[in-house]
Amino acid sequence: MQTYISILRGINVGGQRKILMADIKALYESLGLADVITYIQSGNVVFATDIPASNTDLARTLEQAIAKQYLFDVPVIVRSSAEIRHILEANPFVRREGISSEKLHVTFLAEAPPVKELEKVRALNYSPDEFVISGTEVFLYCPGGYGETKLSNKFFESKLKVSATTRNWNTVNKLVELATTP
DSSP, X not given: OEEEEEEEOSOSXXXXXXXXXXXXXXXXXXXXXXXXXXXXXXXXXXEEEOOOOOHHHHHHHHHHHHXXXXXXXXXXXXXXXXXXXXXXXXXXXXTSTTOOGGGEEEEEESXXXXXXXXXXXXXXXXXXXXXXXXXXXXXXXXXXXXXXXXXXHHHHXXXXXXXXXXXXXXXXXXXXXXXXXX
16 A cells, blocks of 8 residues: 555635545545545545555545535645655755754645746845745745745745645654554
């Protein structure tokens, strides 16, 4: 069985689009997914499956099941446990001296952005906030805090023309831990 992490966007924020994690766990299990573990209320789910499907196909299956169950759309982004471990290793900011992990975030993109849009965004500067786009992830360093940055999900979605969701560095580390614990 392969282990995956699914990241749901925009649930349980400000009392909107409420989904209990126990209910999400039951929904995943009803789809035949195994070893389902949820982490905090923002929609992080670790699961295992032997279904041979791409991340995109798994995400669409989950989105459709959630829409059918809750009658609203929730974008879902899926990464394999190997991909999420690679994200830990690839973050260019963790090796930089003086960087607090509390100021680090990862924006997960549903797909690789179009090259034309990518080039435009890479040319932007929102100092002191910094970002590095690598494949389907955007690594963020926000010294003033994520709540104060212009480098939000909406920013990257509108500029890169892809769906996105962001998690703080501690959450990403916890998801890796959950995905690799036997």
